[in-house]
Amino acid sequence: VVVVEHAVRFEEVDAAGLVFFAHLGAWAHEAMVRFFDQLDGGYVRLITERRIGLPAVKLEAEFHAPLRYGDVVAIETSVAKVGNKSAVFVYRMKRQDGELAAELRHTVVTTDLEAVRSCPMPADVRAALEAHRSTGHG
Amino acid sequence: VVVVEHAVRFEEVDAAGLVFFAHLGAWAHEAMVRFFDQLDGGYVRLITERRIGLPAVKLEAEFHAPLRYGDVVAIETSVAKVGNKSAVFVYRMKRQDGELAAELRHTVVTTDLEAVRSCPMPADVRAALEAHRSTGHG
Amino acid sequence: VVVVEHAVRFEEVDAAGLVFFAHLGAWAHEAMVRFFDQLDGGYVRLITERRIGLPAVKLEAEFHAPLRYGDVVAIETSVAKVGNKSAVFVYRMKRQDGELAAELRHTVVTTDLEAVRSCPMPADVRAALEAHRSTGHG
């Protein structure tokens, strides 16, 4: 499990005064980017030089507790599955009071960004995923 | 089924040159807002005067085809379920070439925005939902 | 003067309950995109096929009145200056009650997106700009 923190930004709330749900997809993505800090050159080099991306093919999110300006969320990232060309990340987002605010499952496919077509998973990406694969039922 | 169009905005693509997946959550929300144009005062009055919101408790999205700058998506909004205090919207997002780019299921709960607690569904909200309830399996 | 409308989106307010100021830069850009609907293929083709962009080199914004969820803004776009490789757009954003909410001046430079270097202004871009050049003091 890799943990990163996200402090709710001033502009991330909506007209109801709560964090807009769709932003949590971006937080999940940011947590994935940080997860790949373990790669040489990280996610940036994967995208810009190696030209391999990880577009989402599926996202399942459950929102359990509201978030407001001032909240700081700890995002626990783990890997539930690793396939030939795909992986499933799980993000548990906990509020500073320990409450589970949201849980997201994010399925990505290794993709050749030139052809915009799925491609074999690079060995270092696979190794990073395997190293953080959850042993439970995900 | 209520249909609205969304032209991909210049700033909605990401560093891979494709529409960033999390934005589709915002598009879905916008389609819901437009769906509620049939209410007196629409979603704006629901939020700002009646102080009833529809926060998401669940979002399930499948991304079938990539979207790029220049694409225009037709979003078909229907209602799969109506509960006591909740509803499930389904959004089918079709690219201008007819390809289904994404399908989202969005579960919302009628919420008293002062207490930030679920509340009975207002009659006009229920009527609007029932009027567009899909007859199939959703 | 070309006029487009923008209804404040649910997620465009901030934790103070007012529209987040930086979003008005995006609204200005969107108004510029719509301004260029008069080009063959519009701004989309300019960017994606002709590979010419109009990045901002300067933005000057004055915010006169707050905007809230529910407000609808009429954006009046005019052209204050046309140079060899640059142009200055002026956007007057008026609230539905007629109040001037904001005024922005946006200086852009015609740019070859392959080289990311300024380039001569295409004739059709110039013609569109000249056609809407304000005769006043801008």
Added chain:
Amino acid sequence: VVVVEHAVRFEEVDAAGLVFFAHLGAWAHEAMVRFFDQLDGGYVRLITERRIGLPAVKLEAEFHAPLRYGDVVAIETSVAKVGNKSAVFVYRMKRQDGELAAELRHTVVTTDLEAVRSCPMPADVRAALEAHRSTGHG
């Protein structure tokens, strides 16, 4: 001068492959929020409990060099002016290669968020501003 870093996020580039200019307004705001970490409870408490905000009345930005995915910007925040109810922040945003990517001047007014009307500047806000007031020409 208070310095914070911002790594360009995956979703902050636009269809031209460059950072979308309007995002720099949000970066400036974020730098201001971090500037006020020196207040007791910071910007969060200022907004949510003390109900005093700092909406922008003016923004002047010059964009000198393009930013791309992978760039990390150091944002140097200083205070050019402190008035009765207003202040002018200056943000110099430098790319990792030392290049000045952008410079922004951001005028804010201390505002009672209940009345949405300007209000006297709290003493601790003034002290924080004065402590970082640039002695040069701003």
